[in-house]
Amino acid sequence: MTTDFQDSLDYVKEKDSSDPLAKFKNEFLFPKNSNGEKAIYFAGNSLGLQPKQTKSFIDQELLDWARLGVEGHIQAKNPWLPYHELLTEQTASLVGAEPIEVVCMNSLTVNLHLMMVSFYKPTSTRYKILIEAGAFPSDQYAVASQAKFHGQNPQQAILELKPRAGEDLLRPEDILKTIDEHGDSIALVLLGNVNYLTGQCFDMESITKAAHKKGCKVGFDLAHGAGNLFLELHKWGPDFAVWCSYKYLNAGPGAIAGCFVHSRHAKNVDLAKFCGWWGHNKKTRFAMGPEFDPLEGAESWQLSNPPIFQLAALRSSMDLFHKAGMFALRKKSDHLTGFLEYLLNKHSLCEIITSKNVKERGTQLSLRFQKNPKQVLEALHKKNVFADFREPNIIRAAPAPLYCSYQDVYGFVEILKEALAE
Ligand SMILES: *Cc1c(COP(=O)(O)O)cnc(C)c1O
Numbered sequence: 001m002t003t004d005f006q007d008s009l010d011y012v013k014e015k016d017s018s019d020p021l022a023k024f025k026n027e028f029l030f031p032k033n034s035n036g037e038k039a040i041y042f043a044g045n046s047l048g049l050q051p052k053q054t055k056s057f058i059d060q061e062l063l064d065w066a067r068l069g070v071e072g073h074i075q076a077k078n079p080w081l082p083y084h085e086l087l088t089e090q091t092a093s094l095v096g097a098e099p100i101e102v103v104c105m106n107s108l109t110v111n112l113h114l115m116m117v118s119f120y121k122p123t124s125t126r127y128k129i130l131i132e133a134g135a136f137p138s139d140q141y142a143v144a145s146q147a148k149f150h151g152q153n154p155q156q157a158i159l160e161l162k163p164r165a166g167e168d169l170l171r172p173e174d175i176l177k178t179i180d181e182h183g184d185s186i187a188l189v190l191l192g193n194v195n196y197l198t199g200q201c202f203d204m205e206s207i208t209k210a211a212h213k214k215g216c217k218v219g220f221d222l223a224h225g226a227g228n229l230f231l232e233l234h235k236w237g238p239d240f241a242v243w244c245s246y247k248y249l250n251a252g253p254g255a256i257a258g259c260f261v262h263s264r265h266a267k268n269v270d271l272a273k274f275c276g277w278w279g280h281n282k283k284t285r286f287a288m289g290p291e292f293d294p295l296e297g298a299e300s301w302q303l304s305n306p307p308i309f310q311l312a313a314l315r316s317s318m319d320l321f322h323k324a325g326m327f328a329l330r331k332k333s334d335h336l337t338g339f340l341e342y343l344l345n346k347h348s349l350c351e352i353i354t355s356k357n358v359k360e361r362g363t364q365l366s367l368r369f370q371k372n373p374k375q376v377l378e379a380l381h382k383k384n385v386f387a388d389f390r391e392p393n394i395i396r397a398a399p400a401p402l403y404c405s406y407q408d409v410y411g412f413v414e415i416l417k418e419a420l421a422e
Contacts, residue, residue: 003335005342012406015339021324021332021401027051028250028403033384040408040415043386044400045196045224045364048250048317057316061308082282084299084306090318091258094326095222095241096232100297101263104314105278105306108223108244108257109138114301115240115259116146118271119217120188126215127152128186130178132170133160136196139221143190159186168353169200169360176210183214194224197390199354199364201229205236212237223247226258227321228362230330233260248363248400250317256310259298266297276303324402333363333401336409340365340399343413349420353394364398366390379419385412 005011016022028049030038041049064076073080084104091102105111120129127150129143147157161178163170179189189211194201204220211218218238225231227248233241241260245251265271277285279300281293294300321329341352344367351368354361369376373393380387380395387397399409 003338003342005339007343007346009407009410012410015406019332019406021328022405024320024324025403025405027053027320030403031386037384040385040412041404042397042399042408042412043388044250044403045228045247045396045398046388047246047253048227048248048400049403050252051250051316051320053319054252054313054316057312058309061312080305080308083308083311084302086315087311087318090322094231094318094321095226095243095258095260096230096236097234097260098263100266100299101234101260102258103298103302104245104256104258104311105302106257106259107254108221108242109142111242111257111259111301112139112142112219112221113146114274114303115219115242115261116142116188117274118261118265118301119219119239120146120150121272122147122150122152122157122187126185126187127157128159128182128188129157130159130161130182130186130189130191130216132191132195133162134197135192136221136223139190139192161191168198169355170202172203172206172360175202175207179207179210179214179216183211183216186211186214186216189216189218190221192221192223194228194362194364196224197366197394197396199361199366199396201225201355201360201362203359204231204233204238208236208238222258224362224364227326227329228333228364230326234263237262239265245314245317248398249314249321250402251310251314254310256307256314259301261298261301263297269294273301274303275300278302278305320402329401333399334358336399336401336404336406337361337363337365339406340397340409340412343409344416347413347417349413349416350395363400364396367395367397369393369395376416376419379422380412380415383415383419385415387412 064072068075087104088099092099144154147154161170191202208218220238220241222241222243226243239262243258245255275292279294279302353366353368377389377395387395
Protein backbone atom coordinates (compact mmCIF):
# COMPACT_ATOMS: atom_id res chain seq x y z
CA MET A 1 0.00 0.00 0.00
CA THR A 2 1.31 3.44 -0.83
CA THR A 3 1.18 5.68 2.17
CA ASP A 4 1.55 9.39 2.65
CA PHE A 5 1.52 9.38 6.45
CA GLN A 6 2.79 12.41 8.32
CA ASP A 7 3.15 12.96 12.03
CA SER A 8 1.41 16.32 12.26
CA LEU A 9 -1.85 17.87 13.35
CA ASP A 10 -2.25 19.65 10.01
CA TYR A 11 -2.03 16.32 8.26
CA VAL A 12 -4.76 14.65 10.36
CA LYS A 13 -7.05 17.65 10.02
CA GLU A 14 -6.64 17.58 6.26
CA LYS A 15 -7.29 13.80 6.21
CA ASP A 16 -10.47 14.15 8.23
CA SER A 17 -11.81 16.97 6.09
CA SER A 18 -11.31 14.96 2.91
CA ASP A 19 -12.67 11.69 4.36
CA PRO A 20 -16.01 10.80 2.73
CA LEU A 21 -16.95 8.68 5.78
CA ALA A 22 -16.11 11.37 8.36
CA LYS A 23 -19.74 12.46 8.63
CA PHE A 24 -20.73 9.14 10.22
CA LYS A 25 -18.93 10.06 13.46
CA ASN A 26 -21.78 12.44 14.20
CA GLU A 27 -24.29 9.57 13.93
CA PHE A 28 -22.96 8.03 17.18
CA LEU A 29 -23.20 8.72 20.91
CA PHE A 30 -19.81 8.83 22.64
CA PRO A 31 -18.91 8.47 26.31
CA LYS A 32 -17.71 11.90 27.48
CA ASN A 33 -15.36 13.13 30.19
CA SER A 34 -16.33 15.69 32.85
CA ASN A 35 -15.51 18.51 30.42
CA GLY A 36 -18.03 17.11 27.96
CA GLU A 37 -15.32 16.01 25.52
CA LYS A 38 -15.99 12.91 23.45
CA ALA A 39 -13.83 9.89 24.18
CA ILE A 40 -11.32 8.49 21.75
CA TYR A 41 -13.09 5.20 21.42
CA PHE A 42 -10.89 2.32 20.23
CA ALA A 43 -12.94 -0.39 21.96
CA GLY A 44 -15.49 -0.94 19.17
CA ASN A 45 -14.10 -4.46 18.76
CA SER A 46 -15.47 -5.15 22.25
CA LEU A 47 -18.67 -3.11 22.32
CA GLY A 48 -19.52 -0.78 19.46
CA LEU A 49 -21.03 2.64 20.14
CA GLN A 50 -24.72 3.48 20.07
CA PRO A 51 -26.04 5.06 16.87
CA LYS A 52 -28.16 8.12 17.67
CA GLN A 53 -31.03 6.75 15.59
CA THR A 54 -31.25 3.46 17.49
CA LYS A 55 -33.59 4.97 20.07
CA SER A 56 -36.13 5.91 17.42
CA PHE A 57 -35.99 2.41 15.89
CA ILE A 58 -36.75 0.84 19.29
CA ASP A 59 -39.30 3.53 20.20
CA GLN A 60 -41.29 2.65 17.10
CA GLU A 61 -41.74 -0.91 18.36
CA LEU A 62 -42.54 0.21 21.92
CA LEU A 63 -45.17 2.53 20.47
CA ASP A 64 -46.72 -0.16 18.28
CA TRP A 65 -46.75 -2.59 21.19
CA ALA A 66 -48.53 0.01 23.35
CA ARG A 67 -50.95 0.92 20.57
CA LEU A 68 -51.70 -2.51 19.19
CA GLY A 69 -50.86 -5.23 21.69
CA VAL A 70 -50.89 -8.60 20.01
CA GLU A 71 -52.17 -7.08 16.75
CA GLY A 72 -48.68 -5.65 16.28
CA HIS A 73 -47.60 -9.00 14.84
CA ILE A 74 -49.60 -8.05 11.73
CA GLN A 75 -50.55 -4.37 12.15
CA ALA A 76 -47.34 -2.74 13.38
CA LYS A 77 -45.71 -0.25 11.05
CA ASN A 78 -43.15 -3.01 10.54
CA PRO A 79 -45.16 -6.16 11.32
CA TRP A 80 -43.38 -8.40 13.81
CA LEU A 81 -44.16 -11.74 12.18
CA PRO A 82 -41.84 -11.12 9.23
CA TYR A 83 -39.73 -8.49 11.07
CA HIS A 84 -36.43 -10.38 10.81
CA GLU A 85 -36.78 -10.35 7.03
CA LEU A 86 -36.17 -6.59 7.10
CA LEU A 87 -32.56 -7.47 7.85
CA THR A 88 -32.01 -10.14 5.25
CA GLU A 89 -30.79 -8.13 2.30
CA GLN A 90 -28.46 -5.82 4.20
CA THR A 91 -27.02 -8.73 6.17
CA ALA A 92 -26.44 -10.71 2.98
CA SER A 93 -24.70 -7.74 1.42
CA LEU A 94 -22.59 -7.14 4.55
CA VAL A 95 -21.08 -10.64 4.50
CA GLY A 96 -21.16 -11.29 0.75
CA ALA A 97 -23.92 -13.86 0.82
CA GLU A 98 -27.14 -14.69 -0.97
CA PRO A 99 -30.29 -13.74 0.96
CA ILE A 100 -31.19 -17.40 1.50
CA GLU A 101 -27.84 -17.93 3.26
CA VAL A 102 -28.26 -15.52 6.18
CA VAL A 103 -30.44 -15.03 9.22
CA CYS A 104 -30.24 -12.91 12.37
CA MET A 105 -31.10 -14.94 15.45
CA ASN A 106 -30.05 -15.89 19.00
CA SER A 107 -26.57 -15.03 20.22
CA LEU A 108 -23.21 -16.05 18.85
CA THR A 109 -22.36 -19.06 21.00
CA VAL A 110 -25.90 -20.41 20.61
CA ASN A 111 -25.57 -20.17 16.84
CA LEU A 112 -22.18 -21.85 16.99
CA HIS A 113 -23.78 -24.79 18.79
CA LEU A 114 -26.68 -24.96 16.33
CA MET A 115 -24.21 -25.01 13.45
CA MET A 116 -22.12 -27.74 15.06
CA VAL A 117 -25.24 -29.84 15.53
CA SER A 118 -25.54 -29.79 11.76
CA PHE A 119 -21.91 -29.70 10.66
CA TYR A 120 -19.93 -31.59 13.27
CA LYS A 121 -20.76 -35.23 12.66
CA PRO A 122 -17.86 -37.24 14.05
CA THR A 123 -17.24 -40.82 12.88
CA SER A 124 -14.73 -43.35 14.21
CA THR A 125 -12.07 -42.13 11.77
CA ARG A 126 -13.07 -38.51 11.17
CA TYR A 127 -13.81 -36.87 14.50
CA LYS A 128 -11.44 -33.94 15.07
CA ILE A 129 -12.18 -30.24 15.28
CA LEU A 130 -9.35 -27.97 14.18
CA ILE A 131 -9.23 -24.63 16.02
CA GLU A 132 -6.62 -22.00 16.86
CA ALA A 133 -4.70 -22.55 20.09
CA GLY A 134 -5.98 -19.86 22.42
CA ALA A 135 -9.28 -19.47 20.56
CA PHE A 136 -11.84 -17.28 22.30
CA PRO A 137 -12.86 -19.15 25.49
CA SER A 138 -16.53 -19.48 24.57
CA ASP A 139 -15.52 -21.19 21.32
CA GLN A 140 -13.18 -23.53 23.23
CA TYR A 141 -15.96 -24.47 25.66
CA ALA A 142 -18.41 -24.91 22.81
CA VAL A 143 -16.21 -27.28 20.80
CA ALA A 144 -15.13 -29.27 23.86
CA SER A 145 -18.74 -29.73 24.95
CA GLN A 146 -19.79 -30.74 21.43
CA ALA A 147 -17.02 -33.33 21.34
CA LYS A 148 -18.20 -34.70 24.71
CA PHE A 149 -21.82 -34.64 23.56
CA HIS A 150 -20.79 -37.01 20.76
CA GLY A 151 -18.96 -39.30 23.19
CA GLN A 152 -15.53 -38.03 22.14
CA ASN A 153 -12.64 -37.21 24.42
CA PRO A 154 -11.98 -33.48 23.86
CA GLN A 155 -8.26 -34.04 24.45
CA GLN A 156 -8.16 -36.25 21.38
CA ALA A 157 -10.88 -34.59 19.35
CA ILE A 158 -9.59 -31.03 19.51
CA LEU A 159 -6.60 -30.28 17.34
CA GLU A 160 -4.99 -26.89 17.90
CA LEU A 161 -3.08 -24.70 15.49
CA LYS A 162 -0.13 -23.18 17.32
CA PRO A 163 2.24 -20.47 16.12
CA ARG A 164 5.85 -21.60 15.68
CA ALA A 165 8.10 -21.24 18.73
CA GLY A 166 8.86 -17.60 19.40
CA GLU A 167 6.12 -16.35 17.04
CA ASP A 168 2.74 -14.80 17.82
CA LEU A 169 0.91 -15.39 14.56
CA LEU A 170 0.01 -18.51 12.64
CA ARG A 171 1.73 -18.81 9.29
CA PRO A 172 -0.87 -19.31 6.53
CA GLU A 173 1.20 -22.12 5.03
CA ASP A 174 1.26 -23.94 8.38
CA ILE A 175 -2.55 -23.86 8.57
CA LEU A 176 -2.84 -25.36 5.09
CA LYS A 177 -0.16 -27.94 5.88
CA THR A 178 -1.98 -29.06 9.03
CA ILE A 179 -5.21 -29.43 7.08
CA ASP A 180 -3.41 -31.40 4.40
CA GLU A 181 -1.66 -33.69 6.88
CA HIS A 182 -4.51 -34.28 9.32
CA GLY A 183 -7.51 -33.58 7.07
CA ASP A 184 -8.62 -37.22 6.87
CA SER A 185 -9.29 -37.23 10.61
CA ILE A 186 -10.75 -33.70 10.80
CA ALA A 187 -14.54 -33.40 10.80
CA LEU A 188 -14.67 -29.63 11.21
CA VAL A 189 -12.28 -26.72 10.71
CA LEU A 190 -13.40 -23.79 12.88
CA LEU A 191 -11.40 -20.58 12.99
CA GLY A 192 -12.08 -17.20 14.52
CA ASN A 193 -11.54 -14.50 11.95
CA VAL A 194 -10.18 -11.94 12.86
CA ASN A 195 -8.48 -13.63 15.84
CA TYR A 196 -9.72 -11.70 18.87
CA LEU A 197 -6.35 -11.55 20.62
CA THR A 198 -3.73 -11.09 17.92
CA GLY A 199 -5.87 -9.30 15.34
CA GLN A 200 -4.69 -11.82 12.73
CA CYS A 201 -6.92 -12.29 9.70
CA PHE A 202 -6.89 -15.65 7.93
CA ASP A 203 -7.48 -16.21 4.22
CA MET A 204 -10.84 -17.92 4.35
CA GLU A 205 -10.92 -18.88 0.71
CA SER A 206 -7.71 -20.94 0.69
CA ILE A 207 -8.52 -22.52 4.06
CA THR A 208 -12.01 -23.48 2.89
CA LYS A 209 -10.64 -24.93 -0.33
CA ALA A 210 -7.97 -26.97 1.43
CA ALA A 211 -10.44 -28.28 4.02
CA HIS A 212 -13.09 -29.21 1.48
CA LYS A 213 -10.49 -31.00 -0.62
CA LYS A 214 -9.91 -33.22 2.39
CA GLY A 215 -13.62 -33.73 3.01
CA CYS A 216 -13.81 -31.57 6.15
CA LYS A 217 -16.61 -29.14 6.94
CA VAL A 218 -15.57 -25.52 7.50
CA GLY A 219 -17.03 -22.83 9.73
CA PHE A 220 -15.82 -19.37 10.74
CA ASP A 221 -16.50 -17.39 13.89
CA LEU A 222 -16.73 -13.86 12.55
CA ALA A 223 -17.29 -12.12 15.90
CA HIS A 224 -14.37 -9.86 14.93
CA GLY A 225 -14.97 -10.14 11.20
CA ALA A 226 -18.54 -8.98 10.61
CA GLY A 227 -18.58 -5.23 10.03
CA ASN A 228 -14.78 -5.27 10.01
CA LEU A 229 -13.59 -7.35 7.05
CA PHE A 230 -14.76 -7.22 3.46
CA LEU A 231 -16.37 -10.63 3.23
CA GLU A 232 -17.44 -12.80 0.30
CA LEU A 233 -18.79 -15.80 2.14
CA HIS A 234 -20.81 -17.25 -0.72
CA LYS A 235 -17.88 -17.18 -3.08
CA TRP A 236 -15.34 -18.42 -0.53
CA GLY A 237 -17.68 -21.28 0.28
CA PRO A 238 -17.45 -22.19 3.99
CA ASP A 239 -20.30 -24.37 5.19
CA PHE A 240 -21.29 -21.90 7.87
CA ALA A 241 -20.29 -18.75 9.70
CA VAL A 242 -21.55 -17.10 12.87
CA TRP A 243 -21.02 -13.66 14.34
CA CYS A 244 -22.22 -11.31 17.04
CA SER A 245 -23.58 -7.84 16.36
CA TYR A 246 -22.43 -5.87 19.40
CA LYS A 247 -18.76 -5.45 18.40
CA TYR A 248 -18.09 -3.74 15.05
CA LEU A 249 -21.81 -3.90 14.21
CA ASN A 250 -22.91 -1.52 17.01
CA ALA A 251 -26.25 -3.21 17.74
CA GLY A 252 -25.88 -2.92 21.53
CA PRO A 253 -24.86 -5.13 24.47
CA GLY A 254 -25.96 -8.73 24.01
CA ALA A 255 -27.40 -7.89 20.58
CA ILE A 256 -29.01 -10.49 18.37
CA ALA A 257 -26.39 -12.41 16.37
CA GLY A 258 -25.96 -13.48 12.75
CA CYS A 259 -25.59 -16.78 10.97
CA PHE A 260 -24.59 -17.87 7.46
CA VAL A 261 -25.25 -21.31 5.99
CA HIS A 262 -23.99 -21.85 2.46
CA SER A 263 -26.71 -22.27 -0.16
CA ARG A 264 -25.43 -25.77 -1.00
CA HIS A 265 -27.16 -26.83 2.24
CA ALA A 266 -30.31 -24.75 1.72
CA LYS A 267 -32.57 -27.60 0.68
CA ASN A 268 -30.93 -30.47 2.48
CA VAL A 269 -33.66 -31.88 4.71
CA ASP A 270 -31.40 -34.76 5.82
CA LEU A 271 -29.05 -32.46 7.73
CA ALA A 272 -29.26 -32.98 11.50
CA LYS A 273 -30.82 -29.88 12.98
CA PHE A 274 -32.33 -28.70 16.24
CA CYS A 275 -35.72 -27.29 15.29
CA GLY A 276 -38.29 -24.81 16.50
CA TRP A 277 -41.45 -23.29 15.09
CA TRP A 278 -39.74 -20.23 13.54
CA GLY A 279 -37.86 -22.54 11.18
CA HIS A 280 -41.15 -23.94 9.92
CA ASN A 281 -42.81 -23.14 6.59
CA LYS A 282 -44.30 -19.64 7.08
CA LYS A 283 -47.48 -20.47 5.20
CA THR A 284 -48.48 -23.26 7.53
CA ARG A 285 -46.72 -22.26 10.74
CA PHE A 286 -49.96 -21.23 12.40
CA ALA A 287 -51.78 -24.37 11.33
CA MET A 288 -49.90 -25.68 14.36
CA GLY A 289 -49.48 -29.15 12.85
CA PRO A 290 -47.27 -31.79 14.46
CA GLU A 291 -44.92 -32.31 11.47
CA PHE A 292 -41.95 -29.98 11.00
CA ASP A 293 -41.89 -28.59 7.47
CA PRO A 294 -38.62 -26.64 7.26
CA LEU A 295 -38.09 -23.39 5.43
CA GLU A 296 -35.29 -23.36 2.89
CA GLY A 297 -31.95 -21.88 3.83
CA ALA A 298 -30.53 -20.29 6.96
CA GLU A 299 -33.98 -19.24 8.24
CA SER A 300 -34.81 -22.89 8.90
CA TRP A 301 -32.34 -22.86 11.83
CA GLN A 302 -34.46 -20.29 13.67
CA LEU A 303 -36.01 -21.66 16.83
CA SER A 304 -38.08 -18.97 18.49
CA ASN A 305 -39.93 -15.86 17.45
CA PRO A 306 -37.17 -13.28 17.67
CA PRO A 307 -36.66 -10.32 20.08
CA ILE A 308 -38.07 -7.38 18.13
CA PHE A 309 -36.31 -4.63 20.14
CA GLN A 310 -32.96 -6.24 19.43
CA LEU A 311 -33.76 -6.61 15.77
CA ALA A 312 -34.80 -2.93 15.75
CA ALA A 313 -31.41 -1.92 17.20
CA LEU A 314 -29.66 -4.04 14.61
CA ARG A 315 -31.69 -2.47 11.80
CA SER A 316 -30.59 0.97 12.96
CA SER A 317 -26.96 -0.03 12.81
CA MET A 318 -27.22 -1.94 9.54
CA ASP A 319 -28.79 1.12 7.99
CA LEU A 320 -25.57 3.05 8.71
CA PHE A 321 -23.35 0.23 7.43
CA HIS A 322 -25.38 0.08 4.27
CA LYS A 323 -25.03 3.84 3.72
CA ALA A 324 -21.27 3.79 4.36
CA GLY A 325 -20.61 0.56 2.43
CA MET A 326 -18.29 -2.20 3.62
CA PHE A 327 -15.83 -1.71 0.79
CA ALA A 328 -15.33 1.98 1.63
CA LEU A 329 -15.13 1.18 5.34
CA ARG A 330 -12.44 -1.45 4.78
CA LYS A 331 -10.46 0.99 2.63
CA LYS A 332 -10.58 3.73 5.27
CA SER A 333 -9.80 1.20 7.97
CA ASP A 334 -6.66 -0.04 6.20
CA HIS A 335 -5.42 3.53 6.02
CA LEU A 336 -6.45 4.53 9.55
CA THR A 337 -4.96 1.40 11.14
CA GLY A 338 -1.86 1.85 8.97
CA PHE A 339 -1.56 5.40 10.30
CA LEU A 340 -1.81 4.16 13.89
CA GLU A 341 0.90 1.59 13.15
CA TYR A 342 3.09 4.27 11.56
CA LEU A 343 2.87 6.57 14.59
CA LEU A 344 3.41 3.78 17.15
CA ASN A 345 6.49 2.59 15.29
CA LYS A 346 7.85 6.06 14.63
CA HIS A 347 7.87 6.76 18.37
CA SER A 348 8.82 3.16 19.32
CA LEU A 349 5.98 2.98 21.84
CA CYS A 350 5.33 -0.77 21.92
CA GLU A 351 5.62 -4.02 20.05
CA ILE A 352 2.80 -4.59 17.55
CA ILE A 353 1.82 -8.26 17.43
CA THR A 354 -0.68 -7.92 14.60
CA SER A 355 0.63 -8.54 11.09
CA LYS A 356 2.22 -5.71 9.10
CA ASN A 357 0.44 -7.07 6.03
CA VAL A 358 -2.95 -5.34 5.57
CA LYS A 359 -4.35 -8.56 4.04
CA GLU A 360 -3.65 -10.33 7.32
CA ARG A 361 -5.41 -7.92 9.61
CA GLY A 362 -8.57 -5.87 10.02
CA THR A 363 -9.07 -2.78 12.12
CA GLN A 364 -7.46 -3.95 15.35
CA LEU A 365 -3.82 -3.69 16.37
CA SER A 366 -2.72 -5.76 19.36
CA LEU A 367 -0.02 -3.93 21.26
CA ARG A 368 2.36 -5.63 23.64
CA PHE A 369 3.65 -3.65 26.62
CA GLN A 370 6.36 -5.44 28.55
CA LYS A 371 6.13 -3.03 31.47
CA ASN A 372 2.95 -2.27 33.48
CA PRO A 373 0.38 -2.81 30.73
CA LYS A 374 -2.53 -2.40 33.15
CA GLN A 375 -1.23 0.94 34.38
CA VAL A 376 -0.83 2.07 30.78
CA LEU A 377 -4.46 1.26 30.10
CA GLU A 378 -5.58 3.03 33.28
CA ALA A 379 -3.59 6.12 32.33
CA LEU A 380 -5.25 6.08 28.89
CA HIS A 381 -8.68 5.72 30.41
CA LYS A 382 -8.08 8.67 32.75
CA LYS A 383 -7.38 10.75 29.67
CA ASN A 384 -10.69 9.74 28.05
CA VAL A 385 -9.28 7.02 25.79
CA PHE A 386 -10.96 3.62 25.48
CA ALA A 387 -9.05 0.48 24.50
CA ASP A 388 -8.95 -2.86 26.27
CA PHE A 389 -6.55 -5.14 28.07
CA ARG A 390 -6.04 -8.85 27.54
CA GLU A 391 -3.81 -10.99 29.74
CA PRO A 392 -0.92 -11.03 30.13
CA ASN A 393 0.31 -7.81 28.50
CA ILE A 394 -1.74 -6.91 25.45
CA ILE A 395 -3.73 -3.77 24.80
CA ARG A 396 -6.10 -4.02 21.87
CA ALA A 397 -6.79 -0.83 19.93
CA ALA A 398 -9.38 -0.74 17.17
CA PRO A 399 -10.03 2.59 15.44
CA ALA A 400 -13.37 1.58 13.91
CA PRO A 401 -13.63 3.49 10.63
CA LEU A 402 -17.33 4.30 11.02
CA TYR A 403 -16.80 6.65 13.96
CA CYS A 404 -13.06 7.09 14.49
CA SER A 405 -11.07 9.84 12.84
CA TYR A 406 -7.46 10.58 11.97
CA GLN A 407 -7.47 13.12 14.80
CA ASP A 408 -8.50 10.29 17.15
CA VAL A 409 -5.52 8.20 16.07
CA TYR A 410 -3.18 11.14 16.46
CA GLY A 411 -4.67 11.94 19.89
CA PHE A 412 -4.43 8.29 20.96
CA VAL A 413 -0.70 8.23 20.25
CA GLU A 414 -0.08 11.62 21.91
CA ILE A 415 -1.83 10.42 25.06
CA LEU A 416 -0.03 7.06 24.95
CA LYS A 417 3.31 8.90 24.76
CA GLU A 418 2.37 10.87 27.90
CA ALA A 419 1.16 7.73 29.66
CA LEU A 420 4.42 5.92 28.97
CA ALA A 421 6.46 8.90 30.13
CA GLU A 422 4.72 8.87 33.52
C1 LIG B 1 -16.97 -11.86 21.39
C2 LIG B 1 -16.76 -13.29 21.05
C3 LIG B 1 -17.61 -14.29 21.55
C4 LIG B 1 -18.72 -13.95 22.52
O1 LIG B 1 -19.75 -14.88 22.45
P1 LIG B 1 -21.26 -14.50 22.84
O2 LIG B 1 -21.99 -15.74 22.59
O3 LIG B 1 -21.66 -13.35 21.95
O4 LIG B 1 -21.26 -14.05 24.27
C5 LIG B 1 -17.39 -15.60 21.15
N1 LIG B 1 -16.37 -15.91 20.30
C6 LIG B 1 -15.53 -14.97 19.81
C7 LIG B 1 -14.43 -15.35 18.86
C8 LIG B 1 -15.69 -13.63 20.18
O5 LIG B 1 -14.84 -12.72 19.72
